[in-house]
Amino acid sequence: MKTDIQIAQETAMLPIRQVAENYGIAEDDLELYGKYKAKLTDELWEQVKNRPDGKLVLVTAINPTPAGEGKTTTSIGLADALNRLGRKTMLALREPSLGPCFGIKGGAAGGGYAQVVPMEDLNLHFTGDFHAITSANNLLAALLDNHIHQGNALGIDTRQILWKRCMDMNDRALRNIVIGLGPKADGFVREDHFIITVASEIMAILCLADNMEDLKERLGRIIVAYNYEGEPVTAKDLNAVGAMAALLKDAVKPNLIQTLEHNGALVHGGPFANIAHGCNSVRATRTALKLADVVVTEAGFGADLGAEKFLDIKCRMAGLKPDAVVLVATVRALKYNGGVPKAELAAENLEALKKGIVNLEKHIENIQKYGVPVVVTLNSFLTDTEAEYEFIRNFCEERGCEFALSEVWAKGGEGGEALARKVIDTLETKESHYHPLYGDDLSLAEKIETVAKEIYGADGVDYAPAAAKALKQIEAMGFGRMPVCMAKTQYSLSDDPNSLGRPAGFRINVRDVYVSAGAGFVVAITGTIMTMPGLPKKPAAYGIDVNEEGKIVGLF
Numbered sequence: 001m002k003t004d005i006q007i008a009q010e011t012a013m014l015p016i017r018q019v020a021e022n023y024g025i026a027e028d029d030l031e032l033y034g035k036y037k038a039k040l041t042d043e044l045w046e047q048v049k050n051r052p053d054g055k056l057v058l059v060t061a062i063n064p065t066p067a068g069e070g071k072t073t074t075s076i077g078l079a080d081a082l083n084r085l086g087r088k089t090m091l092a093l094r095e096p097s098l099g100p101c102f103g104i105k106g107g108a109a110g111g112g113y114a115q116v117v118p119m120e121d122l123n124l125h126f127t128g129d130f131h132a133i134t135s136a137n138n139l140l141a142a143l144l145d146n147h148i149h150q151g152n153a154l155g156i157d158t159r160q161i162l163w164k165r166c167m168d169m170n171d172r173a174l175r176n177i178v179i180g181l182g183p184k185a186d187g188f189v190r191e192d193h194f195i196i197t198v199a200s201e202i203m204a205i206l207c208l209a210d211n212m213e214d215l216k217e218r219l220g221r222i223i224v225a226y227n228y229e230g231e232p233v234t235a236k237d238l239n240a241v242g243a244m245a246a247l248l249k250d251a252v253k254p255n256l257i258q259t260l261e262h263n264g265a266l267v268h269g270g271p272f273a274n275i276a277h278g279c280n281s282v283r284a285t286r287t288a289l290k291l292a293d294v295v296v297t298e299a300g301f302g303a304d305l306g307a308e309k310f311l312d313i314k315c316r317m318a319g320l321k322p323d324a325v326v327l328v329a330t331v332r333a334l335k336y337n338g339g340v341p342k343a344e345l346a347a348e349n350l351e352a353l354k355k356g357i358v359n360l361e362k363h364i365e366n367i368q369k370y371g372v373p374v375v376v377t378l379n380s381f382l383t384d385t386e387a388e389y390e391f392i393r394n395f396c397e398e399r400g401c402e403f404a405l406s407e408v409w410a411k412g413g414e415g416g417e418a419l420a421r422k423v424i425d426t427l428e429t430k431e432s433h434y435h436p437l438y439g440d441d442l443s444l445a446e447k448i449e450t451v452a453k454e455i456y457g458a459d460g461v462d463y464a465p466a467a468a469k470a471l472k473q474i475e476a477m478g479f480g481r482m483p484v485c486m487a488k489t490q491y492s493l494s495d496d497p498n499s500l501g502r503p504a505g506f507r508i509n510v511r512d513v514y515v516s517a518g519a520g521f522v523v524a525i526t527g528t529i530m531t532m533p534g535l536p537k538k539p540a541a542y543g544i545d546v547n548e549e550g551k552i553v554g555l556f
Contacts, residue, residue, distance in 0.1 A: 004111045005555050008119035011260050019258045023090065023291040031253065033127050036118050039253040040266075040287060042211070048290040054088075055427050056289060056320060059298040060307035060367075061328040062359050063500075064490055065336045070111065070379040070409060071298055074328045074416075077114035077408020078423065079296045080261040081416030087424065090292035091116070091265035094280045094300065095130065095255070096123050097198045097272070099170040099533055102541035107555060108270075112409035114416070116257050116265045120552045129206075130168045130197050130270070132251035136219075136244040137166045137200045141192075143240045144224050145179070148188045154237055155227040158190045162514060163224035164531075168197035172534030195531040199275045202244070204519035206252055207269035207281040208317055215252055216245050218518040232477065235518075254284040261413050264291075273300030274490045275531050277309040277521065282318040294427070301490035303327060303363040304455050311370050312436050312451075313483045313521055321434045324426045325367045326375045326419070327401075329360050331384045331392070337500045346383035353388055357395055358502035362493060364399050366455050371433035373426045375402040377419045379409065402426055440481045444471050444513075447484045448524050452508040456493045461508045467524070470513040474522055479515045487525040495527030 016038045029044035059075040082089040096108035107123035174194035180187035209215035220236035254268040269281035278300035288295040299306030332345040338356030367374045376396040396403040402422040407415030438450045452458040491497040494506045512525040543554035
């Protein structure tokens, strides 16, 4: 069996100019990064911004399991299938982080015969967007420490510094560090921290900004610390905005690549959904909606994280109104949620399926709370049985959901045509009445409780003393109307990663709360979630290499 990277490397790509032509994009509106990658110019947006929008389809999933779900693979295969059926469709996806590529999760270019290419470029340095975000983040950190060293005219309280350094790699040893050791010229000694780049507020800002002017305004609002009077100190106060914007000048432009079937994909931005808001950039999604009849996008991890943030944060801020949601599951993952060990998932087990399907049921109910039609799809495996398919099909249809099998991993767009027909039928016959889950006027605590009860199924929320104090301070500063961004484990509807299925009788534990004033949301950190992941015992990096021909191998 061929690996994902072998399939990708054997595919003859079209020059990106030709892919762009299919969407009416002229060569002058491309900034080329070689033959197969390009950024879209600001001028293109000015040309298309008054066109009507196409239909917007969000792809999300049940809670991820070791059995795999294939959300990005489904998104790509669905877009290829819709194009095969005559609907001009474009993808709007996130860029992968290097952390998972070399850690445990692997890349994010899809899989099998439903991939975007060049796969190696996308999973590694791509067009340098993440490096630009890392540099801008760390420039702000350097300017902050230099300001303190040069006399601290702003009166920054070094015990109340919020801004953290970042890098796009999993490195647990950098979570908590001490800087400034050595002679006086080496800076002021203080505790510091690292987060992964995809958790940086600058990543969120880049993904939510409308244009360069909006980007700079948001950068200026970043709260980096508090002074001795307890007042916020911002990036604007540190005179950091112009230089940060210069580093992000090209990164803010969407990237165009192609699927294995030569359809267009705007891949731009990549905040994690478990520790950030989990959606690709607003600019990429809006541009795709002007260029295509249908746009297929995805949000990270399960629907309790990525989809909730897409619907409550991104759509609220950007004025987007999704027309349908595709919810991805697998028979194997549902049986895993029913208590079957990973080694035994190949055997038919209807009893375990009945126990585990409650996870899918909860996600269906959650999406329906937003007023958006739902299509459930199963990524098929050779070990699945007709009895298992029939049970899941009946379960979904009884709950008012369309249902289709997906074989895009093995067959590409052809294997997604059944799903594409269900999506087309939904778009043409079912009206979306999208609305966010909660209103702006609720208190931050009420918003957190709404998500915890309505989406996770919790009985309530408990706050650590520091989190409760921070909530009051954030509201006193005037940020109470912002949406909330929940940082929570992706593996469970609860904040306990080991609680599978549809947990009940639990409470969500919020241990910290902080405001991302530039991004425009308030982050609540639950359970033991980390903003700097660590590497596993056997990182994926062990299997990645460059062969004698100069080709990358082992990347998946």
